[in-house]
Amino acid sequence: MKKRKKTLWNICSIMVIMMLALTSIKAAGGTIEINLKDLPQTEIEKAGVTFTMYKVGTMSDDGKADLYETYDMSLPDTAEGLQKLAEELVEQPGKEKVGKQVSDEKGYLSFHNVENGIYLLVPSDMERYGKVAPFIVTLPMYEDMDDGYQGPSYHLQIEPKASPNNEPEKPNPPVDPDEPTPPIEPEKPTPPEKPEEPTPDHPMTPVRPGTSDTSTTTTNKNEEPKKDMTLTQTSDTSRTGLYALLVMLSGLGMYIAYSKYKKGVS
Structure with a gap:
């Protein structure tokens, strides 16, 4: 009995010591x-x-x-x-x-x-x-x-x-290579307009190889200026001849009138 009381006392003492230690x-x-x-x-x-x-x-x-x-x-x-x-x-x-x-x-x-x-x-x-x-x-x-x-x-x-005192700047994120920027397509050139084909006044007559046919009504655009130039040259020549003829007739008339005048005086 005394031994049990002593053991209980020791346990209580230990608990008190622990509480005091925690308190301290x-x-x-x-x-x-x-x-x-x-x-x-x-x-x-x-x-x-x-x-x-x-x-x-x-x-x-x-x-x-x-x-x-x-x-x-x-x-x-x-x-x-x-x-x-x-x-x-x-x-x-x-x-x-x-x-x-x-x-x-x-x-x-x-x-x-x-x-x-x-x-x-x-x-x-x-x-x-x-x-x-x-x-x-x-x-x-x-x-x-x-x-x-x-x-x-x-x-x-x-x-x-x-x-850190000096934080490095954050680099820009790289461009995603899976989505490249599509190239700019060049503009397509506009095709030239087709020249209008001339409409002949009369149907063309076929020409056999090795022969020439003057009755063909087909004209070439490249020959049109030549015709104009020929007409112009012919018109200018006719006018020049007419002027020369008038001058000659005038001179002849003046000569006849002068001859008549001279005979009357004598």
Whole structure:
């Protein structure tokens, strides 16, 4: 009987010691560790990046979180909403500063003995490393898993979102070779109009080989100018002969009249 009581007493003592140990751990507060990730740059310096931590709200062990009323804001439940809230809180004056830590050569720093709350971490002095955006964490933290929320967790390990100082420009996407641009077809030339065939006034008479027939009424277009030229030349010649004849007759008349006049005088 005494042995059983002693065993029960030992079990109770162990449970009390464990409860005291848990209470002391919780009283000591949580830890927030930050590890800077590698960036696609030839030269980066992880050492010297400073993180300033501000307390901006309260957080209970059962997961109830509230921002301070002075900010007149609510805590969103999405990553995009938390990022936007962090950028807005950076501009708010009168924030409660908790501490400041600087990263070592490996890009590591930590905050210890952190009590429950909502915290804003603001980076600075990061010109030799890259671009790091401010972010918000809660202590304790609950993770949304497939089978529900997991937590509370009082030891946080965070790898902040970062980007290189000079991000390379994105190349233009190549043209899909499966769909080439069709070539431009040249314009088709317009065929020349057929000349109208002359309509003879009389039906053509066939000509036997080796003979010529002057009675054929078929005319060639190439011969028409020659006819015109012949008519013109004949008309000009006739007019010239007529003028010469008139001149001769006039001269003859004047000669006869002069002869008659001369005989009458003598």
